[in-house]
Amino acid sequence: MAELHTPSLLLESAIYLGAAVLAVPIFRRIGLGSVLGYLFAGVIIGPWVLGLVADTETVMHFSEFGVVMMLFLIGLEIEPDKLLELRLPIFGMGGLQVIATGGIVFGLGVAFNLDWRLALVAGMGVAMSSTAIAMQILSEQGALNRPAGRSAFSVLLFQDLAVIPLMVLLLVIAPGAHTSNGVHMDWLAILKAVSLIVLLVLGGKYLLRPVLRYVANTGLREIFIAFALFLIIGVSILMTLVGLSMALGAFIAGVMLADSEYRQELELDIEPFKGLLLGLFFISVGMSVNLDMVMQQPWLILGLAGAFVAFKLLLLFGLAKGFKLQNGDSMMFALTLSQVGEFAFVIFSAAVDAEVISYEHSALLNSVVALSMVTTPLLLLAFNVAYRKRLNSRRKHATHDEFDEERPVIVAGFGRVGQIITRLLTGVGVVPTVIEHDPNQIEFMRSFGYHPYYGDITRPDVLRAAGIARAKLLILAIDDAQEALETARYVRKHYPEVKILARARNRTYAFDYMDLEIDAVRETFLGAVHLGEKALQEMGYSPFQAYRTAWKFRQHDEKMMRDIHPIHADMQKVVSHSVRTRQDLAHTLEQEMNSPVSGHHNTAWEGDTKPS
Amino acid sequence: MANKVLLVFAHPAFESSRINRALLKAATACEGVHVHDLYAHYPEQMIEIKHEQALVDQHDIVVFQHPMFWYSCPALLKNWLDSVLSYGWAYGDNVGKLQGKSWVHAISTGGSDSVYQRRGYNQFSLAELLRPFEQSARLCAMQYLQPFLTQSVDTLSDERLQEQAQEYAAWLQKLVNDELPPEVDSLQSEQAEYLAPQIEKGIA
Numbered sequence: 001m002a003e004l005h006t007p008s009l010l011l012e013s014a015i016y017l018g019a020a021v022l023a024v025p026i027f028r029r030i031g032l033g034s035v036l037g038y039l040f041a042g043v044i045i046g047p048w049v050l051g052l053v054a055d056t057e058t059v060m061h062f063s064e065f066g067v068v069m070m071l072f073l074i075g076l077e078i079e080p081d082k083l084l085e086l087r088l089p090i091f092g093m094g095g096l097q098v099i100a101t102g103g104i105v106f107g108l109g110v111a112f113n114l115d116w117r118l119a120l121v122a123g124m125g126v127a128m129s130s131t132a133i134a135m136q137i138l139s140e141q142g143a144l145n146r147p148a149g150r151s152a153f154s155v156l157l158f159q160d161l162a163v164i165p166l167m168v169l170l171l172v173i174a175p176g177a178h179t180s181n182g183v184h185m186d187w188l189a190i191l192k193a194v195s196l197i198v199l200l201v202l203g204g205k206y207l208l209r210p211v212l213r214y215v216a217n218t219g220l221r222e223i224f225i226a227f228a229l230f231l232i233i234g235v236s237i238l239m240t241l242v243g244l245s246m247a248l249g250a251f252i253a254g255v256m257l258a259d260s261e262y263r264q265e266l267e268l269d270i271e272p273f274k275g276l277l278l279g280l281f282f283i284s285v286g287m288s289v290n291l292d293m294v295m296q297q298p299w300l301i302l303g304l305a306g307a308f309v310a311f312k313l314l315l316l317f318g319l320a321k322g323f324k325l326q327n328g329d330s331m332m333f334a335l336t337l338s339q340v341g342e343f344a345f346v347i348f349s350a351a352v353d354a355e356v357i358s359y360e361h362s363a364l365l366n367s368v369v370a371l372s373m374v375t376t377p378l379l380l381l382a383f384n385v386a387y388r389k390r391l392n393s394r395r396k397h398a399t400h401d402e403f404d405e406e407r408p409v410i411v412a413g414f415g416r417v418g419q420i421i422t423r424l425l426t427g428v429g430v431v432p433t434v435i436e437h438d439p440n441q442i443e444f445m446r447s448f449g450y451h452p453y454y455g456d457i458t459r460p461d462v463l464r465a466a467g468i469a470r471a472k473l474l475i476l477a478i479d480d481a482q483e484a485l486e487t488a489r490y491v492r493k494h495y496p497e498v499k500i501l502a503r504a505r506n507r508t509y510a511f512d513y514m515d516l517e518i519d520a521v522r523e524t525f526l527g528a529v530h531l532g533e534k535a536l537q538e539m540g541y542s543p544f545q546a547y548r549t550a551w552k553f554r555q556h557d558e559k560m561m562r563d564i565h566p567i568h569a570d571m572q573k574v575v576s577h578s579v580r581t582r583q584d585l586a587h588t589l590e591q592e593m594n595s596p597v598s599g600h601h602n603t604a605w606e607g608d609t610k611p612s
Numbered sequence: 613m614a615n616k617v618l619l620v621f622a623h624p625a626f627e628s629s630r631i632n633r634a635l636l637k638a639a640t641a642c643e644g645v646h647v648h649d650l651y652a653h654y655p656e657q658m659i660e661i662k663h664e665q666a667l668v669d670q671h672d673i674v675v676f677q678h679p680m681f682w683y684s685c686p687a688l689l690k691n692w693l694d695s696v697l698s699y700g701w702a703y704g705d706n707v708g709k710l711q712g713k714s715w716v717h718a719i720s721t722g723g724s725d726s727v728y729q730r731r732g733y734n735q736f737s738l739a740e741l742l743r744p745f746e747q748s749a750r751l752c753a754m755q756y757l758q759p760f761l762t763q764s765v766d767t768l769s770d771e772r773l774q775e776q777a778q779e780y781a782a783w784l785q786k787l788v789n790d791e792l793p794p795e796v797d798s799l800q801s802e803q804a805e806y807l808a809p810q811i812e813k814g815i816a
Binding site: 555 | 656
């Protein structure tokens with residue numbers, strides 16, 4: 001009955017997908033995040049619990065491609081100029097991080113009388129962080145473009161670069177390796193690597209776009225996707241050939257296409273592949289946790305994983321502070337990079353191949369690494385709870401987020417009003433600085449990809465930090481009408497050259513803004529007029545007639561606002577004025593009804609119309 | 613006595629019109645000319661009739677500056693004519709509000725003078741194409757004056773455009789000083805120079 005045998009690939013795919021579909025939504029629902037869901041699914045279907053899938057290593061190699069695609073997508077978001085700006089964090093922070101982490105672990109290992117080779121390999125592995133986990137977390141938190149995110153990304157990039165020398169180092173320390181041979185290989189490898197990167201940059205700049213245009217012009221979407229995948233896989237293969245990390249190659253390819261017209265299309269096409277493969281990768285990490293071994297030496301493995309993570313947290317936090325990040329950002333930075341990354345697996349298996357460490361040691365270390373990866377989503381959870389608590393408690397205190405850059409437009413408030421304004425402005429490429437004081441609202445909008453800053457706009461220091469001095473426009477969209485008005489007064493007085501647009505709660509506030517000569521919009525007025533217009537249509541008005549009538553009404557009302565303005569403090573006068581003008585309005589609208597366009601109810605077109 | 617000139621300007625994409633920007637800039641600097649940008653004033657394209665009629669009331673000459681769109685004016689200007697020139701105000705029995713005022717166009721065209729000729733590329737001369745305006749002015753008992761033309765705008769050099777803008781300013785100044793261009797009456801003066809049939813110009 002061989003023909004009825006289900007191909008194992010299909011069977012395994014079904015198991016992976018099924019496990020993910022079962023676990024991930026539940027984990028998200030209870031607030032543990034998707035990464036933990038995948039990891040958990042992996043542990044359950046892995047060889048140590050249900051044993052549904054045997055071949056974890058192949059899956060892991062295959063799914064590492066998710067990381068490669070993620071780096072390609074990240075590259076697409078970073079134009080070459082921006083990358084140059086990141087030189088210092090990449091080589092400064094990244095370099096220090098790798099050398100310090102590796103060195104200290106090595107030193108401790110030697111101090112504890114371990115074999116120096118084992119200590120060195122462990123140090124190299126521990127120095128690495130997981131690009132997959134860190135980037136997934138940063139993008140879920142909307143922190144990619146914040147100081148913490150950029151620094152974390154720079155460090156990850158350096159780690160990718162550090163792969164070559166570390167692999168060479170492995171060969172050099174391998175017992176029985178000829179040192180001269182190793183050094184010789186070293187130079188050749190570096191030469192190859194550098195020339196491939198130069199080739200990639202040149203090819204990306206001059207060759208890729210014409211080819212993409214040609215492919216796009218075929219109009220076949222699947223061919224475009226096929227080419228995108230081919231490009232990423234092709235670059236990755238080239239990179240492995242010279243011993244570089246595949247992710248680095250994909251990243252460079254992405255950067256070279258960042259300012260091309262196909263950026264968005266590429267992002268949309270690759271995104272689902274990346275998501276699936278990344279999920280698969282997390283599952284395979286979960287599967288590689290050797291539960292048997294953990295059960296045998298639970299304290300050693302848990303202790304080591306805990307110690308590595310705690311040690312990395314401390315070191316990274318110190319590093320971030322050294323590079324002048326704020327406390328909150330430093331915590332975020334340390335947390336995202338605190339796990340030992342997938343590259344450690346590669347280093348350990350290479351070390352086993354080179355007989356630098358034993359298989360048992362490698363299995364032990366692998367379990368420690370996998371466990372350390374599980375800690376990150378948990379730590380993040382704790383961090384978010386604590387962070388939100390602190391934000392809530394300090395609402396009325398002097399703190400605010402650090403602002404990344406000064407932008408010409410500042411939107412204060414990211415509720416119902418601020419969101420619409422921001423969407424409109426962002427739609428035409430005018431990205432405003434958005435400030436919101438409700439942490440829950442910030443959290444919520446981040447899940448939609450917006451990045452409002454935390455801060456209380458009524459505070460002068462927050463205004464200053466947001467760049468009010470160089471802003472062109474301040475849009476007051478906060479809910480508290482009184483606070484908005486006071487902010488407007490303050491800004492009008494201290495920054496008279498900043499144009500202010502305000503959301504006015506009602507007429508009274510509209511008058512207050514008119515006193516200040518600030519352009520204000522009554523927040524419910526246009527919506528109500530629009531509803532009235534629809535009501536007219538329901539009552540038999542034609543659409544244009546209804547629109548015209550509503551427009552007339554608007555003109556009337558706005559004129560009335562101007563007329564009442566000087567007397568608005570005197571309630572009696574206001575009442576008598578509005579009674580009077582109500583009749584005017586009825587009259588105007590009636591006229592409107594009867595004379596649509598230059599009046600067809602006359603006989604002027606019959607002739608004999610010479611004016612006297 | 614100086615004439616008060618109302619310049620009613622209509623261009624839906626003013627920000628990208630090189631010609632009309634230059635012309636309008638020159639006009640804005642002219643004393644006695646009130647520039648009224650319709651698309652800027654009415655982005656929703658709804659016209660406040662009373663406001664516009666009051667404006668016309670206060671002026672002696674109305675200049676309509678606009679590009680030629682489909683052998684006519686842009687939609688908002690047509691809308692303006694439709695709604696502002698209302699029965700009982702601009703025309704009708706015993707109405708003389710506009711009598712004696714002047715109506716004149718300042719028009720830019722992509723094509724050159726030669727394509728706006730009888731049997732030319734556009735089959736009709738500009739004067740013929742503008743006849744709906746001419747008759748409208750007549751119905752309102754206004755004088756309809758010979759238009760100010762800026763043609764072949766796509767090939768106009770920057771220097772030539774500057775000269776044209778200066779000429780426009782001078783032309784407007786003359787309106788203010790009551791040195792009016794000739795009145796057009798197609799019925800009487802088919803031979804008026806700018807609408808001469810092509811045969812007379814010797815173009816086969």
